[in-house]
Amino acid sequence: MGIFEKLQHIDRRVMYVLLALVLAAPLIWVWGQPIEVSPAVRKAYDTIEKMPSDKVAIIVIYWGSGTIAENRPQTEAIMRHLFELNKKFAILAFSPEGSTFALDSAKTLAAQMGKKYGTDWVHLGYKPPANLVPLVQSFPRNVNRALVADKDGTPLSKIPMMRGVKDIHDIGLIADTTSVGELDVWIAYVYGPYRTPIVYAPTAVIAPEAFNPLDAGQIKGLLPGLQGAAAYERLLGRAGFATKAMGALSTSHILIILLIIAGNVGYISSLRRRRREGETGPGG
Amino acid sequence: MFSWLANTETTGVVTVWIAAIGTLAIYSLLYKENPVYRMAEHVFIGSAAGYGVFVTWSQLLKPQWWDRITQGEWYWVLALIAGSMFYFIYSQRYVWISRIIFGTLLGLIAGAAFKGFAGINIDRIYASFKPVYGHELSVGGILNNVLFIVILLAVMSYFFFSFEHRSRVASAPAKMGRWFLMFAFGAMFGSTVMARMSLLIGRVYFLLHDWLHLAR
Numbered sequence: 419m420g421i422f423e424k425l426q427h428i429d430r431r432v433m434y435v436l437l438a439l440v441l442a443a444p445l446i447w448v449w450g451q452p453i454e455v456s457p458a459v460r461k462a463y464d465t466i467e468k469m470p471s472d473k474v475a476i477i478v479i480y481w482g483s484g485t486i487a488e489n490r491p492q493t494e495a496i497m498r499h500l501f502e503l504n505k506k507f508a509i510l511a512f513s514p515e516g517s518t519f520a521l522d523s524a525k526t527l528a529a530q531m532g533k534k535y536g537t538d539w540v541h542l543g544y545k546p547p548a549n550l551v552p553l554v555q556s557f558p559r560n561v562n563r564a565l566v567a568d569k570d571g572t573p574l575s576k577i578p579m580m581r582g583v584k585d586i587h588d589i590g591l592i593a594d595t596t597s598v599g600e601l602d603v604w605i606a607y608v609y610g611p612y613r614t615p616i617v618y619a620p621t622a623v624i625a626p627e628a629f630n631p632l633d634a635g636q637i638k639g640l641l642p643g644l645q646g647a648a649a650y651e652r653l654l655g656r657a658g659f660a661t662k663a664m665g666a667l668s669t670s671h672i673l674i675i676l677l678i679i680a681g682n683v684g685y686i687s688s689l690r691r692r693r694r695e696g697e698t699g700p701g702g
Numbered sequence: 703m704f705s706w707l708a709n710t711e712t713t714g715v716v717t718v719w720i721a722a723i724g725t726l727a728i729y730s731l732l733y734k735e736n737p738v739y740r741m742a743e744h745v746f747i748g749s750a751a752g753y754g755v756f757v758t759w760s761q762l763l764k765p766q767w768w769d770r771i772t773q774g775e776w777y778w779v780l781a782l783i784a785g786s787m788f789y790f791i792y793s794q795r796y797v798w799i800s801r802i803i804f805g806t807l808l809g810l811i812a813g814a815a816f817k818g819f820a821g822i823n824i825d826r827i828y829a830s831f832k833p834v835y836g837h838e839l840s841v842g843g844i845l846n847n848v849l850f851i852v853i854l855l856a857v858m859s860y861f862f863f864s865f866e867h868r869s870r871v872a873s874a875p876a877k878m879g880r881w882f883l884m885f886a887f888g889a890m891f892g893s894t895v896m897a898r899m900s901l902l903i904g905r906v907y908f909l910l911h912d913w914l915h916l917a918r
Contacts, residue, residue, distance in 0.1 A: 441906045486904060487901045487904020515757075543761035543765065543766075551814050566766050606817070610824075611821065622896045623893060623894045623897040623898075625893055626889060631825075633829055634828070635825065643900055644900035644903070666899075666903045666907075670903070
């Protein structure tokens with residue numbers, strides 16, 4: 419087997435080891451990485467900055483352990499920004515795991531930044547995904563009736579920051595952090611009729627689909643995956659996990675590009691050689 | 703026997719070790735299929751399902767349904783009746799009961815989807831009418847909008863199936879549309895690779911930082 423054939427048949431386990439090495443090295447020796455802030459991320463930042471302080475932001479959590487590496491840094495960056503601006507937020511979770519992860523993140527950040535549950539933030543508990551459409555349709559008209567209580571069963575009327583929240587006009591922002599891509603539901607029933615700003619923080623897999631609504635103004639900002647979270651951390655001036663991960667993301671991409679080139683060089687070369695052999699071979 | 707559980711430092715260490723072993727067990731599939739991977743997979747699925755049941759009860763059913771019934775709002779029992787109707791799908795004799803609730807639900811969803819269609823698409827259609835002159839557009843802005851319109855029309859012509867694309871007038875834009883779609887799929891695939899790498903980085907970082915204390 420020649421070198422070109424070998425390039426096409428690299429053992430996948432060799433590739434996994436290479437990938438593990440190129441991912442681990444930048445994480446151990448933290449390689450500084452210039453982070454570009456795209457206009458979409460900048461818009462998300464500006465939208466949160468502009469949210470009126472007397473209104474409440476809703477942070478939608480529709481992700482679990484499978485995409486925690488992407489969605490948690492996004493969620494924490496948005497929470498941190500809202501806390502820094504002294505703006506209130508309510509967590510609304512459509513995933514049982516995500517509900518707990520978001521609660522942990524909010525508790526940790528609140529402890530660091532001196533924020534109080536019920537006054538600065540609240541967790542509205544887990545809602546089953548099957549309830550998404552009815553809930554998104556009903557809560558804009560009557561928040562208390564649709565969302566009822568927080569995660570511990572405390573009625574919203576007894577939670578200080580939620581007392582003045584009657585309907586969608588008291589909600590200044592929807593920040594949708596998701597691995598599912600249920601954005602259209604929020605656009606259809608919240609942005610469409612009420613024009614409440616939506617900031618969208620999806621995993622990178624579903625992020626390309628969001629450029630259409632971004633172009634149409636249906637979402638007011640986009641944090642695409644881990645890179646979006648890193649750019650947001652840069653705007654906040656605080657390097658978190660997403661910023662640390664950017665070096666590893668770049669090296670992994672370089673490795674994949676090199677492997678694609680190697681595979682194609684091997685394929686084209688072996689194709690040419692087979693053609694040559696066909697021309698000069700028996701009967702050729 | 704379980705007094706060590708009260709020590710948060712100890713439980714933190716134990717949690718990290720369990721998570722690290724679980725991560726390595728799942729990744730052992732990359733070498734080859736093996737019983738350790740199978741066991742880890744089953745443990746994960748089982749614990750995730752169990753945790754889902756716990757959160758559903760503690761954060762949803764108990765505060766918003768059970769507590770209400772026990773506090774006198776008896777009519778919430780009706781929700782149990784409606785919910786139970788779904789399970790008649792398993793009975794050949796009473797399957798018609800499940801059809802009532804499924805039919806109601808489907809009707810509601812169809813109505814909601816119909817209403818949502820306008821909310822989703824009208825703004826997007828409007829946004830696709832882009833100006834190619836005036837509006838204080840820069841040269842770059844004009845080129846951008848022209849490119850957008852060309853791609854939009856080419857891709858739409860690719861999905862035009864009312865007649866066969868025999869003439870060049872019909873086939874050339876459709877071919878262009880196919881190429882543009884390929885570029886879009888390529889970009890989406892690149893984004894998918896980035897997403898998968900991000901998830902892997904999350905796990906590698908956990909192993910190096912939380913478990914081995916090698917990463918900063």
